[in-house]
Amino acid sequence: MKKQSIKIGGAVLTFMVLIGFGFLASSGLMYYTYACRHKVLKDGMVYIPTDTTTLYGQAAILFDEGFIKDSSEYKLMVAKMGFKVYPGKYELKEGMTYKQLLSKIGTGSQTPVKVTFNNIRTPQRLAGVVSRYIEADSLSLLNAFLNDSLAQIYGFSTATFPSMFIPNTYELYWNTSPEQFIERMNKEYNRFWSAGGREEKLEKTGLTKQEVSTLASIVIEETKIKEEMPRIAGIYLNRLKAGMPLQADPTVKFALGDPSIKRILYKHLEIESPYNTYKNTGLPPGPIYVPPIVAIDAVLDFEPTDYFYFCAAPDLSGKHVFARTLNEHNKNAQAYANALNRRGIR
DSSP states (O other): OHHHHHHHHHHHHHHHHHHHHHHHHHHHHHHHHHHTSBOOOSOEEEEEOTTOOSHHHHHHHHHHTTSOSOHHHHHHHHHHHTOOOOOEEEEEOTTOBHHHHHHHHTTTOOOOEEEEEOSBOSHHHHHHHHTTTSSSOHHHHHHHHTOHHHHHHTTOOTTTGGGGOOOEEEEEOTTOOHHHHHHHHHHHHHHHHHSTTHHHHHHHHTOOHHHHHHHHHHHHHHOOOGGGHHHHHHHHHHHHHHTOOOOOHHHHHHHHTOTTOSSOOTTGGGOOOTTOTTTSOSOOSSOSSBOOHHHHHHHHTOOOOSOOEEEEOTTOSSOEEEESSHHHHHHHHHHHHHHHHHTTOO
């Protein structure tokens, strides 16, 4: 009886040893597969949408995009290692192991995207440009840009909201939501105004930050010549201080919804709109263009001048001629009108 017990005990021990070796072998093979075998098939960017919440969905994307050969093995490996699903944009390299792959995609270590915008006239255009870089579509971005309640959170109205978006290049994550994008732009706006002595320069203009941006949006539409911008800004500040209407043609084009108009006619000036600065004194309700930094700084560094008028030069070079009196200005304006007539521009 004792010998039989010894035999049974020996068999159990042998079985346990075999099980242990089997477990170690299986674990070793799994770790080898995880840490040593090359599993990523190509270089490229993989995009995991925000609505992807399961390993099955993530594995399907990697498989369908040709980054991995076996989605079942991938799901097993991720589940065993305890990784989660993190939406975003990830840069993958051919020959990556599962360990290297998951050190990115399984931990949310995204590859940032560079979002660049400039030459923006409307919220629609801004939404369209930004949507090229991030997951959010243009409609959801536009809805956020036109959301008055959201604008008020940051101290703006729908009309002044465009002044918060400073044209530049920014690093963001691909899965940035419209609300997150706006929050980031507000931080950049505050950073912009706290730099370069802009707060101190602001006091000399007698304007608020939003008013500076509104005036800058007119200046950039009047001229693309950097050297002229501070003088034109100075002229408009003179008119504001004197209580004169700005009589800025770009605001009429904005009111008409047609920036392509080459020649403002008397009939255009009759449009009823708070943006028509021929009929209304002071600045319009908000920017007519998302002003670039160069235009904002031109207003802050405005040129003190005794000019009150300016007109496009008759050589149609894009430059301007300046006048102190209305009589001088009318002569300049007639010379420009004659130049347009000679070229048949109506």
